[in-house]
Amino acid sequence: MKTRMKQLATGTFLALLLVVGNVKAEGTEAKVSASLEAIETKLSLENWMTDERVWSEKPAAWMVNESETNLNVENWMMDENIWYENPANAMVNETEEELSMENWMTDENTWNSTSAINNTLETEKEANLKIESWMTAENVWNR
Numbered sequence: 001m002k003t004r005m006k007q008l009a010t011g012t013f014l015a016l017l018l019v020v021g022n023v024k025a026e027g028t029e030a031k032v033s034a035s036l037e038a039i040e041t042k043l044s045l046e047n048w049m050t051d052e053r054v055w056s057e058k059p060a061a062w063m064v065n066e067s068e069t070n071l072n073v074e075n076w077m078m079d080e081n082i083w084y085e086n087p088a089n090a091m092v093n094e095t096e097e098e099l100s101m102e103n104w105m106t107d108e109n110t111w112n113s114t115s116a117i118n119n120t121l122e123t124e125k126e127a128n129l130k131i132e133s134w135m136t137a138e139n140v141w142n143r
Contacts, residue, residue: 048054076082104110134140
């Protein structure tokens with residue numbers, strides 16, 4: 001009996017959530033500035049779009065059938081010396097150096113020095129941001 005009551009309560013709660021979640025809310029759309037809206041021209045039918053000769057089964061004169069050249073097996077593709085016996089043509093396995101600690105990584109002057117930090121900050125300075133008139137204009141934001 002207790003389980004049935006919990007199931008009934010859970011079902012009722014979920015149904016209530018679905019009903020409340022589907023209520024039509026107004027004013028939730030994002031406002032888009034009129035200057036950012038895309039203006040599209042109206043579509044219109046042209047004669048060639050409805051001309052039966054253009055869309056018939058036979059290719060029209062203005063349609064070009066593109067064809068690719070056939071792929072052929074060339075001699076070098078079948079040459080066993082290239083793939084098995086000739087080490088000069090074999091693929092080279094690259095090896096990388098092992099990671100190692102370098103002096104600058106463990107140098108206390110590098111990490112604790114305020115001069116090093118100040119030098120870094122001086123090279124990475126950006127121009128100060130300024131408030132421009134369009135940023136505070138009411139007619140830009142209240143459309």
